[in-house]
Amino acid sequence: MKINLIAFGIAKEIINTPECILEVTNPCSIGSLKQILMEKYEEFQKIQSIKFAINEDYQEDHFLLKEGDEVVIIPPVSGG
Amino acid sequence: MKINLIAFGIAKEIINTPECILEVTNPCSIGSLKQILMEKYEEFQKIQSIKFAINEDYQEDHFLLKEGDEVVIIPPVSGG
Amino acid sequence: MRDIKILDTPLNTQSCHDAVEDPAAGGIVVFVGLVRNQTKSRQVVRLAFESYVPMALKEMDKIADSLYEKWGILHVCIHHRIGVLDIGDIPVVIALSTPHRQAAFEACQYAIDTLKETVPIWKKEIFKDGAVWVSAHP
Amino acid sequence: MRDIKILDTPLNTQSCHDAVEDPAAGGIVVFVGLVRNQTKSRQVVRLAFESYVPMALKEMDKIADSLYEKWGILHVCIHHRIGVLDIGDIPVVIALSTPHRQAAFEACQYAIDTLKETVPIWKKEIFKDGAVWVSAHP
Numbered sequence: 001m002k003i004n005l006i007a008f009g010i011a012k013e014i015i016n017t018p019e020c021i022l023e024v025t026n027p028c029s030i031g032s033l034k035q036i037l038m039e040k041y042e043e044f045q046k047i048q049s050i051k052f053a054i055n056e057d058y059q060e061d062h063f064l065l066k067e068g069d070e071v072v073i074i075p076p077v078s079g080g
Numbered sequence: 081m082k083i084n085l086i087a088f089g090i091a092k093e094i095i096n097t098p099e100c101i102l103e104v105t106n107p108c109s110i111g112s113l114k115q116i117l118m119e120k121y122e123e124f125q126k127i128q129s130i131k132f133a134i135n136e137d138y139q140e141d142h143f144l145l146k147e148g149d150e151v152v153i154i155p156p157v158s159g160g
Numbered sequence: 161m162r163d164i165k166i167l168d169t170p171l172n173t174q175s176c177h178d179a180v181e182d183p184a185a186g187g188i189v190v191f192v193g194l195v196r197n198q199t200k201s202r203q204v205v206r207l208a209f210e211s212y213v214p215m216a217l218k219e220m221d222k223i224a225d226s227l228y229e230k231w232g233i234l235h236v237c238i239h240h241r242i243g244v245l246d247i248g249d250i251p252v253v254i255a256l257s258t259p260h261r262q263a264a265f266e267a268c269q270y271a272i273d274t275l276k277e278t279v280p281i282w283k284k285e286i287f288k289d290g291a292v293w294v295s296a297h298p
Numbered sequence: 299m300r301d302i303k304i305l306d307t308p309l310n311t312q313s314c315h316d317a318v319e320d321p322a323a324g325g326i327v328v329f330v331g332l333v334r335n336q337t338k339s340r341q342v343v344r345l346a347f348e349s350y351v352p353m354a355l356k357e358m359d360k361i362a363d364s365l366y367e368k369w370g371i372l373h374v375c376i377h378h379r380i381g382v383l384d385i386g387d388i389p390v391v392i393a394l395s396t397p398h399r400q401a402a403f404e405a406c407q408y409a410i411d412t413l414k415e416t417v418p419i420w421k422k423e424i425f426k427d428g429a430v431w432v433s434a435h436p
Contacts, residue, residue, distance in 0.1 A: 009282030010293040056215040078294035079281030080193050080252050089420030090431040136353040158432035159419025160331050160390050174312040183335040183385050192326040247321050269403045
């Protein structure tokens with residue numbers, strides 16, 4: 001299935017685009033997506049922690065993605 | 081000896097003047113002055129705590145006054 | 161009243177202060193973040209902030225919810241700026257009012273601490289000889 | 299820089315904030331006291347503040363000394379107003395800047411707590427049917 005991947009901050013630099021479509025096998029949890037990204041882009045392994053948001057809310061590893069979901073990669077935040 | 085007594089806040093209302101000259105026997109400590117005031121103006125006994133300042137600094141009960149000192153009665157402060 | 165915004169124009173401390181005034185308020189505490197000229201003794205030239213805006217507003221709203229629930233605040237104003245900022249510029253202002261001052265200090269500190277942990281905003285420090293996304297690496 | 303004043307004119311939050319800005323500052327915390335419309339659920343009409351001014355300035359200066367020594371602040375501005383104040387008026391503003399924000403919160407809270415304990419300023423609450431000097435009676 002296809003998901004829309006959106007990236008900010010250092011994640012945007014690592015995947016080299018603010019937005020792309022990623023093909024993953026169904027079912028796919030956030031935990032699995034994290035593994036996929038770590039393998040595809042080794043630099044993610046150097047990041048302190050990566051979180052994911054679906055529909056503008058943080059979701060945990062066990063969360064299951066569905067076709068067309070907008071998945072936002074949230075590298076460590078540093079506002080303020 | 082004579083001392084200059086200056087009063088603020090409720091102390092000013094109790095002695096009914098912002099400033100007066102008081103005759104006390106020498107030696108006279110702040111502790112003694114406090115007793116004198118408590119007897120002369122009974123309302124001081126109802127005040128939570130009274131402090132005294134000489135030369136713009138708080139002084140304790142054992143501090144000895146001298147002729148002409150400016151003694152300021154400091155009732156509980158409530159700035160801010 | 162809650163006034164929560166992400167802006168790409170300079171922030172104004174006074175207007176954040178004014179937004180939380182109330183006849184029942186005994187105190188207002190304002191926290192103003194500033195762009196420092198150095199970080200770990202390395203000279204900073206400027207900063208660039210970016211944000212996932214809709215989610216950032218949602219997370220800031222959750223912070224405001226906690227302020228009302230835990231500290232009984234009267235009003236809160238949280239403004240965060242994005243874009244390129246110079247030394248001395250203001251990336252964030254948090255102002256809030258409470259009947260008693262102790263709650264205002266605690267609530268304001270909670271607000272900025274939590275903002276820095278949960279709100280999707282990212283800061284890039286730009287040095288003379290490079291740039292880094294803050295907190296990205298251990 | 300320390301800017302310590304007792305004024306009989308309205309206080310200005312923004313100018314206190316501006317007084318403590320610094321390129322090395324990471325944060326500014328501002329505490330603004332306000333005249334509340336009630337005290338222990340009794341309706342307040344207005345307040346009157348008086349001060350033993352030279353000593354009050356001296357005590358505020360001691361507070362500033364502690365802020366530099368204990369919290370390594372960069373700058374502090376303490377303005378206190380005297381005279382007659384209406385509801386919503388500002389009796390006190392304390393602004394200070396530090397390299398890191400935690401110290402700014404702690405220092406500002408220490409400053410207002412200590413001011414309320416040691417600085418010779420007195421507040422009279424004026425009600426519809428009388429007036430009392432605050433804290434005078436247990």
